[in-house]
Amino acid sequence: MLRKNTYNEFVKILSKPRSFLGIGALTLLILLIIFAMKADGKSIISFVTASFEQTLSFNGHILNGYLIAFIILQMLIVHVPLLVALVTGDLISGEAAMGTIRMLATKPISRTKIVLSKFIAGAIYTLILILWMGFLAVIVSQWIFGTGDLIVLNSDGLTILQEQDILWRFGAGFMVAYLALLTVSSLSICLSAFAENSIGPIVATMAIIILFTIIGTLDVSIFDTIKPYLFTTHMASWRSFFENPVDMGTIMESVLILVVHNILLVALAIWKFNRKDITS
């Protein structure tokens, strides 16, 4: 029954134009970045290496597909949560707004399973989004720009990774990025369980992400104690795969925190939905 309901939920997602709007927007954004890099990528590289260029010269095929993929991932990981929340944010509250939630609750399936099927359908949509993003970023960029070593820009320096040591990092990085987006999906569905309208949970999800991201970006020591527990801090942990050596301890810590967030958010949504007085 859970499988059938998940299928139904996924069909509902696909029937909404906004689901394709997200994929379309993502495609357009990535193609725009690729076009910009093709047109003026050298100046971007110069920006990256400028601090060292007084004394050092960087030789080789720097502007390559891997660098473009990394830039795309870095730029869009901030915006993709909006596209995820746009679809998953009204999975429960949308039904309440449209008045179909009462009918949904009459189906011979527990409320827990209804919520779970919505989470799974949201997870599948998020997976499709990140796979599409990965295809455009890594495969299409490689096709246009070729391959080569990757320069990774961190706030405290540069890491240069050799070509043969990169693909697995993208694979692992995308997996962690997916887990981060899954947390956004879970958050928006959880907020959706508390709301009666479609737009509220979407806006609330983005507000939370923006707030937490700003706290994470601020170099103020007073926030250092809470930063490790904000899921937005760990949304960028996919970058840790692009360090040398890879700090697996930090990555596992981030994965753990994201998994805990997901479990708590799902549990909270189930708890709320089971106690929800469905009157609409």
Add this chain to the structure above:
Amino acid sequence: MKTLLSILLLLPLVGLAQSSAKLNKVISKLNTVKDYSVDVEVKADIPMIKILPSKAKVYFKQKDKFKVVSKGIVILPKQGFSEINTFLSDKSKYMAIEGDTSKIAGVVVQLITVIPSGEDNEIILAKLWVDDSRSLIIKTQITTKSNGTVTTNYTYGDMAKFALPSKMVFEIDVKKFKLPKSVAADINQRSTEKKDDKRTKGNITVNLSNYKVNTGLSDELFKKKS
């Protein structure tokens, strides 16, 4: 009295002439190389840059054509590979002053300080430690207008007859690198966890092998995009 005064006035010029003669021997040796290609392995130990050893092929042609071809990313010093040879080749653009003798790795070397005569030269001052017996530059310390000071130590192998080194170790100054976390999108790093590299000097070791000298490299090679 006049004779004594003349001797005293001419004394520095005698020293200048001697050092120029030593330098001329080095330059003559360098000038025997019209072009070369060489395989290089670069090991960079630079603060705030993590990079594994990388390989490349370097091409040089008199007077100042220089090209690095590599599949991967190779970091080299901005100056120090061929600039000093190019600079020294035009004797009208500098004056050389002989300094002390000392020992570097058991080799007696003569310090020659080279000062550019023009205002527009990129090099402000160059110190060369020269092994006079083999007419080889063992160490250089070059200060330029835009790139700071770079110290280079040279080791020679079987291409010493052309004054081409088998190993070069560059010591370079690196400025503090800091990029806002928002630009680097490195928000995962927590401020208290930063492992700042406080060093301001870095080393680049270049091992050179498989020299091909005076093979008549075409100018086209240096125009092609690597």
